[in-house]
Amino acid sequence: MGKMYGKFAMTKQDSYLEKQRNTYFAVMKIPVDVRQYFQGKTRFSTTLKTGSLSEANRRKWQFVEAWKAQVTLARRTKTGTVPDSLAEQAARYSLWLRQHQDEEGDAESALFSILDETIWRDYEQRDETWTPLPREDTTRQEKESAHLAYNMAVKQWTGSYVTDWLKDYEAEAKTKDEALRALKIFYERFPHLDDVTRHEVEDWVEEMLRTRSRPTIKKRIGFIRAYWDWCSHRKRGYFPGREPF
Incomplete structure (x- = not known):
């Protein structure tokens, strides 16, 4: 029983990995039903630039998660459940x-x-x-x-990690929908991270207060601040740490 468990653990550990000579590659098969969206390719593959199994396992997940997100997006586009909008293209x-x-x-x-x-x-x-x-x-x-x-x-799109954040955001489906709407308004107003400055945000809040109540704006900014804080910690080097809210 122990041997079977050990064998299973090794298989799990090596998932999404392939070794060529002395270098590990992250790999994932592309499902047949969406290959048309990937120029007919049958799999994703990228070098991890390491011969260490433990390091390869650490590095592979950023690519695997991105590939899975692409497959999900391709299926949503294929079924017509989501329009192939500008935001989808940017993503x-x-x-x-x-x-x-x-x-x-x-x-x-x-x-x-x-x-x-x-x-x-x-x-x-x-x-x-x-x-x-x-x-x-x-x-x-x-x-x-x-x-x-x-x-x-x-140009570092403001909405790059909305989907990732929503996965980690612990809330009911209704609240997540509200958060998504708030973030959509935010990244359409500020498509690039360079656009988000304290003064620009202050001007934006004043604009919203002309047509929306203070509690509504406060709740909207709360969702945006939570997203910004998450990105600042999880995506260091990409997302600025400064807090413009």
């Missing part, structure tokens, strides 16, 4: 950047190149100066949305 791009931030090269430039070739320009069709022409299989709105979503992602 996808932000996840992609987080997955590739430790790899060699510039992740932001790599993402830009992917969008350039798949959404903005057609490299097989060129004008007289040999400049790629705009793609005809994507609309102007799709091109503009991709540009905005990309800028939101690379």
